[in-house]
Amino acid sequence: MEQYTAIVDVMLRKSILDVQGKTVEHALHSTGFKAIEQLHIGKHFKMTVTAASKDEAFSIVESATKQLLCNQIMEDYSIQILSGNA
């Protein structure tokens, strides 16, 4: 068995207005950061997974993401599996 590092990012679906992101974007604009646009706020999870292979690690993390970390009615996710305990 190997240890892998998994990174899961969960973001609001594009079709849903991210009011929190908009509020922060407006705050940045009023602070003078006019070049910044399309700011979105999401959740970033980092964990280690013990699995026989990278594929198995991915499938464990994807299953956990679908069951708990992400509510797919309103959120999308992306998963990265890195070798070793990063």
Add this chain to the structure above:
Amino acid sequence: MKFGVVLFPGSNCDQDAYYAISKNLGCETTMLWHKDTSIPSDIEAIILPGGFSYGDYLRCGAIARFSPIMQEVAAFAKKGKYVMGICNGFQILTDSGMLPGALLPNMSMKFVCKDVYLKVENNSTRFTSQFAQNDIIRVPIAHGEGNYFVDTDTLHSLEDSNQIVFRYCDMFGEITSDANPNGSINNIAGIINKERNILGMMPHPERCCDSVLGNDDGLAVFESLANVFHQL
């Protein structure tokens, strides 16, 4: 003919619900602990109260559904018994998939705590039979994440099958965007499942059941449920 009120770590409206049902309504009520692994067989209706179960960690309602009592509540509902989620209870029901949709942060990004007007859009449910159709009631809300969202297809299906039970309105019953306190799609404040035994709503009827508080508009929700039992 008994009600159960579930207490999660972080619930804060459990005593309001207990008081409204046991004192104002006069029905026997039992508190259920989140670690309970069974529901007494004489309980006919369960209230998931408001609050911040598990600190709202991850998402509102996301962790509560994994508590032992929620497995029992899901089985209880499958038998056709009555479950009502108020505020955080509604968030738990949507996050666990027992009701469609999700509750997003309020459009204003502010926690809103005030009285709102609701239109009773469907009085033919077991939770609303003591109201008249299109009754306008005044009920408090207190939430930061009550912006009901659902995809377009499910929304049409909810509307077509008359599953919208309460909608935010003004004091004259007009469904306007000004009367919408949180940005909920189609001013939805409360919905029921297809089988008509699970109700979720963001407003707090349990907080307006006693005339000493100056408003008892919410009592009819619990009277409706009690009336079901009398008919059994």
